[in-house]
Structures are given as C-alpha cells and as structure tokens.
Amino acid sequence: MFVWLHPYAKTERAYALCNTLMPYFLSAAVLGLSVGLVWGMLFAPSDYQQGDSFRIIYIHVPSAILSMGTYVAMAIAGLVGLVWQWKTAYMSMIAMAPVGALVCFISLFTGAAWGKPMWGTWWIWDARLTSQLILLFLYFGVMALYYAFSDRQQAGKAAAIIALIGVINIPIIHYSVEWWNTLHQGSTITKIGKPSIAPSMKWPLLVSIAGFMGLIGTLTLMQLKNVIIERELHRPWVKQLLSQQETK
Amino acid sequence: MSPLYSVIHRDFTLAMRQKADIFQPLTFFVLVITLFPIGVGPAPETLQKIGPGVIWVAAILSALLGMERLFRDDFNDGVLEQMQLSNLSLSWIMFAKVMTHWLLTIVPLILISPLLALFLNLTMPMYWALLATLLLGTPILSLLGSIAVALTVGLQKGGILLSLIIIPVFIPLLIFATSAVDTALFGLNYLPQLAIIAAMLCIAMALTPMAMSYAIKVSHQ
Amino acid sequence: MDVLIAQSLTCVKQDRVLFSDLDIILRAGELVHLTGPNGAGKTSLLRILAGLAQPETGLVHTNSADTYDVPLLYLGHKLAQNKHLSAIENLTYWSALHRVNPSVESLYHILAQYQLVGLEDLPTGQLSAGQQRRVSLARTELVQAPLWILDEPYTSLDVTGVSFIQTRVDEYVSRGGCVIMTSHQALSSSHLVRELVLEYQI
Amino acid sequence: MAFDSFADFIAMGGYGFFVWLSYGVSFLSIVLYIVYVKRQKRQLTQHVVAQQAREARIAAAKQSQEK
Numbered sequence: 001m002f003v004w005l006h007p008y009a010k011t012e013r014a015y016a017l018c019n020t021l022m023p024y025f026l027s028a029a030v031l032g033l034s035v036g037l038v039w040g041m042l043f044a045p046s047d048y049q050q051g052d053s054f055r056i057i058y059i060h061v062p063s064a065i066l067s068m069g070t071y072v073a074m075a076i077a078g079l080v081g082l083v084w085q086w087k088t089a090y091m092s093m094i095a096m097a098p099v100g101a102l103v104c105f106i107s108l109f110t111g112a113a114w115g116k117p118m119w120g121t122w123w124i125w126d127a128r129l130t131s132q133l134i135l136l137f138l139y140f141g142v143m144a145l146y147y148a149f150s151d152r153q154q155a156g157k158a159a160a161i162i163a164l165i166g167v168i169n170i171p172i173i174h175y176s177v178e179w180w181n182t183l184h185q186g187s188t189i190t191k192i193g194k195p196s197i198a199p200s201m202k203w204p205l206l207v208s209i210a211g212f213m214g215l216i217g218t219l220t221l222m223q224l225k226n227v228i229i230e231r232e233l234h235r236p237w238v239k240q241l242l243s244q245q246e247t248k
Numbered sequence: 249m250s251p252l253y254s255v256i257h258r259d260f261t262l263a264m265r266q267k268a269d270i271f272q273p274l275t276f277f278v279l280v281i282t283l284f285p286i287g288v289g290p291a292p293e294t295l296q297k298i299g300p301g302v303i304w305v306a307a308i309l310s311a312l313l314g315m316e317r318l319f320r321d322d323f324n325d326g327v328l329e330q331m332q333l334s335n336l337s338l339s340w341i342m343f344a345k346v347m348t349h350w351l352l353t354i355v356p357l358i359l360i361s362p363l364l365a366l367f368l369n370l371t372m373p374m375y376w377a378l379l380a381t382l383l384l385g386t387p388i389l390s391l392l393g394s395i396a397v398a399l400t401v402g403l404q405k406g407g408i409l410l411s412l413i414i415i416p417v418f419i420p421l422l423i424f425a426t427s428a429v430d431t432a433l434f435g436l437n438y439l440p441q442l443a444i445i446a447a448m449l450c451i452a453m454a455l456t457p458m459a460m461s462y463a464i465k466v467s468h469q
Numbered sequence: 470m471d472v473l474i475a476q477s478l479t480c481v482k483q484d485r486v487l488f489s490d491l492d493i494i495l496r497a498g499e500l501v502h503l504t505g506p507n508g509a510g511k512t513s514l515l516r517i518l519a520g521l522a523q524p525e526t527g528l529v530h531t532n533s534a535d536t537y538d539v540p541l542l543y544l545g546h547k548l549a550q551n552k553h554l555s556a557i558e559n560l561t562y563w564s565a566l567h568r569v570n571p572s573v574e575s576l577y578h579i580l581a582q583y584q585l586v587g588l589e590d591l592p593t594g595q596l597s598a599g600q601q602r603r604v605s606l607a608r609t610e611l612v613q614a615p616l617w618i619l620d621e622p623y624t625s626l627d628v629t630g631v632s633f634i635q636t637r638v639d640e641y642v643s644r645g646g647c648v649i650m651t652s653h654q655a656l657s658s659s660h661l662v663r664e665l666v667l668e669y670q671i
Numbered sequence: 672m673a674f675d676s677f678a679d680f681i682a683m684g685g686y687g688f689f690v691w692l693s694y695g696v697s698f699l700s701i702v703l704y705i706v707y708v709k710r711q712k713r714q715l716t717q718h719v720v721a722q723q724a725r726e727a728r729i730a731a732a733k734q735s736q737e738k
Contacts, residue, residue, distance in 0.1 A: 051683075063697070110696075145400070153525075158399045173419055177420075215701070239722075246716050250565075333539070334568075
C-alpha cells in the first residue's frame with residue numbers, strides 16, 4: 001500500500017520533496033492567514049458578551065487545536081518509523097516537535113492574554129489551558145529525550161516510544177483535566193469559545209485554521225530540511241548542495 | 249527453579265544486600281511530606297485539604313527517585329544483554345523485575361502511609377480511600393515509569409530527564425487518585441474513580457511489558 | 470552445517486559507516502578470529518551477529534537445532550555478573566534464564582576447573598578482574614550451544630588462564646562447535662584458524 | 672466592516688492591548704523561530720564549507736610534500 005512512499009525513505013529524495021512541497025504550504029499559510037485574520041479582525045461582528053476581545057480566537061483556537069493535531073502527527077511519524085524502520089520518518093517526527101511546541105506556546109500565551117480581560121487574571125487553571133500546558137511538557141519531553149542520545153537512530157526510536165505513550169495519554173489527560181476542572185470550580189467560569197458560534201464568526205475561524213495548517217507545514221518542512229542536512233552532513237550530495245548555496 | 253522465580257529471587261537477594269535502595273526513597277517520601285506542614289502552616293483544615301495531593305505528589309517523586317536505579321546496574325554490568333539473549337521473553341523478565349521492585353520500594357511507602365495520614369490530619373474514610381488509590385495506582389507509576397527508565401538507562405544524565413519525560417503522563421492518575429480521597433472526605437461514593445484507576449492499571453499491565461522490552465532493545469543498540 | 474548466516478550487513482555508528490555489505494557464513498567445527506584495528510567495528514559486528522543490535526541493513530539468520538539449549542552463547546566485554554552476588558548465585562541465575570538447572574555440586578566442580586576453589590560463594594566484586602573473567606567464561610560449561618561468540622575473552626587473564634581457555638575452545642571446536650572471537654593476541658590453536666579482517670573505514 | 676475608524680480598530684473596543692499583544696507575540700515568536708531555523712541552516716553550511724577547506728588544505732599539503 002505504501003510502496004509508492006518508499007523512495008522518500010531515502011533522504012535525498014525526501015529533501016527534494018521538501019522543496020517541492022514548500023511553495024504549496026507557504027502559499028496556503030500566507031493566503032489562509034491573511035484572509036482569515038483580516039476577515040476575523042475587520043469584518044466579523046464583535047461578540048455580544050466579550051466584545052472585541054474575542055478576536056483572539058482567530059489565533060488561539062487554531063493554535064490550540066493544531067498543537068494537539070501536530071502531536072498526533074508526530075506520534076504517527078514515530079510509529080511509521082518504528083514499524084517500517086524509516087530514517088526519514090524519525091526525522092519528520094523530530095522536525096515537528098519544535099514547531100508543535102511553538103504553536104502550543106502561542107495557544108498558551110493567547111489563552112492567557114484572553115483570560116486577563118475575561119477573568120481578571122493572566123493565568124487560571126482552566127481545563128483547556130491546563131491540558132495545553134501539559135501538552136507543552138510532553139513536547140519538551142520528546143525533544144529532551146531525542147537530543148540526549150548521541151546516536152540519532154537510537155534517539156529517533158526512543159523519542160518515538162515516548163511520543164506514542166504521550167499520544168495514548170492525550171485523550172486521557174484532556175478528559176481527566178476537564179473533569180478535574182468542573183470538579184474544583186463548578187460552572188462559575190465560562191469556557192472560552194465553547195458555545196455554538198455564529199457563522200459570521202465561524203468562517204474566518206475555519207479559514208485561519210487552514211492558514212495555520214499551512215504555516216505549521218511550512219515551518220516543519222524548513223526544520224525538516226535542516227534535520228536532514230544535519231543527519232547526512234557527511235554525504236556527498238549534502239556537501240555539494242551546501243557549497244553551491246554558499247557560492248551563490 | 250522456574251526462570252521467572254529466579255528473576256524475582258535474585259532481585260530480592262540483591263535488595264536485601266543493598267538496603268539503602270529501599271530506605272532512601274522511603275525516607276525521602278516521609279521527609280517531603282514533613283516539609284508541607286512546615287511550609288503551609290499546621291492548621292488541621294488546611295492540611296486535610298492538601299493532604300491527599302501532597303501524599304500522592306510525594307509518592308510520584310519518590311517512586312521516580314527509586315526507579316532510576318531499576319535497570320542501571322544490570323545495564324552497566326551486562327546482565328541485561330544476557331536477559332535479551334535468554335530463551336525467556338524479555339517482556340516477562342522486565343515485568344517480573346518491575347513488580348519485584350514495586351514490592352520492595354513502593355509497598356513500604358504504602359505501609360508507612362497510616363503515619364502520614366495522621367500527620368496530615370486525614371479522616372478514617374479518607375485514609376481508606378488513600379490506601380485503595382495507592383494500592384491500585386502505584387503499580388501504574390512503576391510500569392509506566394519503567395518504560396522511561398528503560399529508555400534512559402544508557403544515558404549519563406538520565407535522572408532529571410526521566411522525570412521530565414514521564415511526569416506529564418502521570419497527571420490523570422494524580423487527578424483521579426486525589427479526587428477519590430477528596431470524595432471520601434464528604435462520605436460520598438468514590439468507586440468510579442477507583443474503577444478508572446483500575447482500568448488504567450489493566451491497560452498498563454497489558455501494554456507496558458512489550459514497550460519496556462522494546463525500550464531496552466533500543467537502549468542496547 | 471551452517472551455524473549462522475549473515476547477509477549484506479551494514480552498520481552505521483554515530484553516522485560513520487563501520488562496515489557495509491558484509492556477508493558471513495559460520496560453519497560447524499570452525500574457529501574464526503575476527504581482527505581489525507580499534508574502532509573498526511568488531512564489537513558492533515559481534516553484537517549484531519548475537520542479535521543484540523540491529524544492523525542498518527542486512528539479515529542475520531541463526532540455525533537453531535533442537536538438540537541445543539540456545540542458538541548461541543555470547544560473552545561480551547561486560548561480564549554480566551552482579552558484584553553483590555557470588556559466583557554460584559550469578560551462574561545459577563544465568564542458567565535459570567536459559568532454562569537449564571545445574572546442581573550446586575556441578576557448579577562447584579566447574580568453578581574448580583576454572584581455578585576458583587574457595588571463591589565460589591564470595592561476592593564477585595571481591596574477586597580480581599581475571600577471576601571475574603573466569604566466572605564469566607565458566608558459562609560455556611553450562612549450556613549446549615552450536616556457536617560461541619566471544620568478545621575479547623582473554624582480557625585480564627594470566628598466561629595459564631589464556632592457555633586453559635584456548636584448550637577449552639579447541640575441544641569445543643573438535644566436538645563440532647563453532648567459535649567466532651576477537652583477541653589482540655594471535656590464536657595458537659590446533660585447528661585451522663579462519664581470519665576475518667575488518668578494515669577501518671573513514 | 673466591524674469598525675468605524677482606524678482608531679476604533681486599534682482600540683478593539685477597549686481590549687486593544689490584549690488583542691494586539693496576542694497577535695504581536697504570536698507573530699514575533701513565529702518570526703523568531705524562522706530566524707532560528709535560518710541561522711541553523713547557515714551554521715550547517717559554514718560547517719560544511721570549513722570542512723571542505725580543511726580537506727583542500729590537507730590535499731595541498733600532501734601535494735607539496737610529494738614535490
């Protein structure tokens with residue numbers, strides 16, 4: 001089934017594929033984010049309860065959703081690496097980790113900045129923020145373990161195992177934190193962006209989610225290119241490529 | 249002698265010869281818990297409120313502290329290599345080792361918990377709930393933690409890394425365990441929480457031995 | 470009879486290719502001496518043959534006939550004994566892992582052959598390096614295996630120790646066993662020694 | 672258009688600070704990340720170039736020795 005993917009298990013082909021895919025992701029990112037954010041900032045009506053502060057939703061929600069999505073994608077890459085023993089799968093896994101952590105940080109920061117006017121305090125142990133914080137720690141764990149090994153093959157396998165344990169835990173963490181939150185605080189705190197959202201607000205949100213996907217793809221590809229180069233530094237094609245770029 | 253029995257027997261013998269490995273996590277556990285009344289003040293209501301959480305956090309930390317050495321000696325002197333080559337399944341050996349380790353280092357923590365319940369002013373129903381969560385929950389700590397131990401065993405700076413990669417995974421357990429004890433304070437039914445912890449234990453028992461043996465193979469690469 | 474067949478093995482460590490496309494066939498009654506400079510990948514190769522490490526590419530197939538306890542016996546750099554346990558305890562435990570149950574008397578007898586009389590029940594941490602090595606090598610008496618993989622078995626052994634182990638290896642090879650070993654000294658065996666040289670590759 | 676004037680747009684109905692802070696920090700962190708990746712790439716390139724220069728020097732030294 002995956003036979004057509006096999007050539008990309010070779011790093012040189014994978015690098016070329018990165019270059020091929022880059023423009024698509026980049027244009028998706030630029031288009032999606034500019035349309036989505038301008039639409040959301042300028043044209044969407046303001047919320048009757050939260051006023052214009054709700055406009056943070058156009059970064060907070062995409063980054064929150066996609067930081068989880070990126071973790072799942074990372075774990076899938078790790079699984080592919082473990083099952084089919086592909087070097088490039090581990091490489092894409094570890095290329096996704098810092099991007100996912102970045103997006104996770106963005107969602108945490110925007111969550112806090114949204115929380116200040118809404119709840120009067122920067123940080124509150126709200127269910128979504130808490131599980132987002134734990135997710136950030138999970139990302140740190142994967143990266144810390146990967147870079148603790150000096151042998152990259154070993155590092156990839158070890159980090160993949162931890163990523164898989166993390167991905168099994170994400171739903172458990174998510175629901176347990178939600179439950180813990182209701183247990184300790186009741187329903188006094190309105191969850192952000194939870195009730196059904198008006199279409200005039202929803203469409204720009206969907207567009208900016210697509211834009212964020214493009215952005216994450218672009219950043220991952222950029223990072224992946226570096227990871228490939230770092231791993232294959234001793235190969236002739238890398239040397240040739242880099243010295244060509246230097247003379248340019 | 250049955251092979252698995254010999255694995256358990258050997259670890260018992262070794263533990264009896266190095267008693268510090270048993271007593272250090274235990275002392276650490278009691279010490280950390282002693283810090284809290286001093287840190288937050290001795291008011292009985294406050295202590296009762298934070299008690300379950302404190303005991304569980306201390307249990308997680310001291311379990312991790314004790315676990316760090318779980319495979320280290322066997323890795324360094326090459327016994328793990330021979331385990332890998334033996335005609336016994338590595339998963340079973342690992343499982344036996346982890347459970348022995350649980351008996352030797354965690355069960356003493358559970359045995360000393362009445363004293364801590366007294367320190368932190370827990371009521372009787374709370375104590376029973378605490379005991380039940382510790383009995384069901386600490387094997388999960390051991391099983392999941394040992395995957396991380398197996399992964400970091402070959403690394404020089406394994407200690408803190410171990411905590412970094414595995415503590416986030418323990419959070420659901422902490423939530424359910426402490427909430428069971430809190431529920432017991434009000435005399436309510438805490439069986440649902442226990443059932444969830446038991447379910448997590450079942451899943452951990454089913455999946456972790458396989459993951460552990462794979463992790464050991466990765467470390468040995 | 471082929472004891473072990475390895476096909477097109479490639480090993481990469483720290484992004485350095487140690488060896489590539491290596492084919493090895495080990496036959497019964499053969500003594501193979503693996504040589505090469507430091508860092509050529511001798512230990513890595515032995516670990517791959519033993520099944521402890523995965524090669525980057527290639528396959529290792531061991532022929533495990535039912536008449537043997539284990540398909541191979543691997544004794545590495547690490548002695549695989551706990552220094553808090555005695556020689557007897559270490560060997561009993563190791564045998565149990567391999568599903569053989571030698572009696573304690575037979576263990577005493579074997580250890581006596583390895584010149585360890587009076588040291589059987591001391592923690593091995595109190596033994597000298599050479600004595601510890603002998604305890605480790607005494608495992609060869611405990612299980613029936615068609616192949617021995619010995620990584621520097623002569624390390625820290627004295628002259629009598631080396632010649633004793635060499636006779637043991639010779640006997641085993643005459644009985645139809647196969648040995649692949651590394652050693653920095655030349656092997657003075659009564660058998661034909663097949664030299665396998667690993668080059669240092671940059 | 673949800674805003675009447677540009678000043679209104681900046682003020683965001685009184686929440687301007689928080690909204691623009693969120694957008695600013697998000698944008699900044701993405702830009703910093705891109706800068707970081709680019710720098711990483713440049714360091715790798717320099718590493719390779721230095722390595723090649725070293726190899727060239729060794730080759731040159733060998734040649735002059737042979738002469």
